[in-house]
Amino acid sequence: MSDAIAGFDLDDPVLPRPIKKRTLTSGGFPYDEKLDEDEYATQMLAAQRQLALLQHDQAKTGKRIVIVFEGRDAAGKGGSIATYLENLNPRFNMSVALPKPSDRERTQWYFQRYVDWMPAAGEQVLFDRSWYNRAGVEAVMGFCTPEETTQFLKAVPRFEETLVDDGIHLFKFWLAIGREMQLKRFHDRRHDPLKVWKLSPIDLEALKKFDDYSVARDRMLEASHTKDAPWRIILNNDKKRGRLAILRSVLHALEFEGKDEKAIGENDAKIAMGPDEFAKVNKGM
Numbered sequence: 001m002s003d004a005i006a007g008f009d010l011d012d013p014v015l016p017r018p019i020k021k022r023t024l025t026s027g028g029f030p031y032d033e034k035l036d037e038d039e040y041a042t043q044m045l046a047a048q049r050q051l052a053l054l055q056h057d058q059a060k061t062g063k064r065i066v067i068v069f070e071g072r073d074a075a076g077k078g079g080s081i082a083t084y085l086e087n088l089n090p091r092f093n094m095s096v097a098l099p100k101p102s103d104r105e106r107t108q109w110y111f112q113r114y115v116d117w118m119p120a121a122g123e124q125v126l127f128d129r130s131w132y133n134r135a136g137v138e139a140v141m142g143f144c145t146p147e148e149t150t151q152f153l154k155a156v157p158r159f160e161e162t163l164v165d166d167g168i169h170l171f172k173f174w175l176a177i178g179r180e181m182q183l184k185r186f187h188d189r190r191h192d193p194l195k196v197w198k199l200s201p202i203d204l205e206a207l208k209k210f211d212d213y214s215v216a217r218d219r220m221l222e223a224s225h226t227k228d229a230p231w232r233i234i235l236n237n238d239k240k241r242g243r244l245a246i247l248r249s250v251l252h253a254l255e256f257e258g259k260d261e262k263a264i265g266e267n268d269a270k271i272a273m274g275p276d277e278f279a280k281v282n283k284g285m
Helices: 017-022 037-061 077-085 131-135 137-141 146-165 179-190 201-224 239-253 275-281
Strands: 064-071 093-096 124-128 168-176 231-235
Touching: 017 179, 037 239, 064 077, 077 093, 077 124, 077 168, 077 239, 131 137, 131 146, 131 201, 137 146, 137 201, 146 168, 146 201, 168 201, 168 239, 179 201, 201 275, 231 239, 231 275
Parallel strands: 064 124, 064 168, 093 124, 168 231
Antiparallel strands: none
16 A cells, blocks of 8 residues: 555545645646636636637537546546536537446447447537546456457557548547545545535545556557547646646647637646656656
8 A cells, every 4th residue: 555545544534634735746746836716717718718719610610529538536527527618508519428338238339339429510529438448447447358458459549540530529638636636536525515426436446546547547548649549648636727728738729710829828738748748757647
């Protein structure tokens, strides 16, 4: 058991001081203070206005966008998606979080139930976890066989190449957090009546498998980071910086009427990076 979780008791309402002290900088996060609230609000408003222009452009051009959000439990996927969609029309911009497959779905082609949610013209679909379950939680928790994971990693680049060749704009984000930050977020959920529903037995088991998830993640990134469908790693100990980085990554990558690079804002290379850069700075995320 690592020093981070030695003596950690999720049911104790007091978070241990050593964990609390290291949360923001855990895993090598490059900032020791969160982004100022007012500065964040100003930058986010400008970015969301640009996102609204992208939505308007999509309605005219028929652009189809798929955004995959992956990361450890408590990495901030749901909040990032909510922020992205906050001011967009829910009829054409939707979040998809599929439950575990049914008995029938388990006998289908693995990607089949995700294909059903691919966007039509002018739509965006944001996956809160995705087909990459097979390389992450399913592999780590033993919900699939090693052979099934190997086959998935062989097949996924071809699957994504097909999506991109058909004209879909595909973005893949891995939200990275340090171990102490994950512990703090789990602790916050456990002791907040409004958030305790977010905890599940799988989440609690994940606390013991931090290193196993790291190994699975690195294998997944190596197999599925391609020219057509690259991964973007977002260091998300500070959710404000992370959410800005996600919006900016999408907005900078696409052309749309009214695009204003200055309004979008410069992306922070310390926060948003490719797998190679992440491997150099990662110290336990």
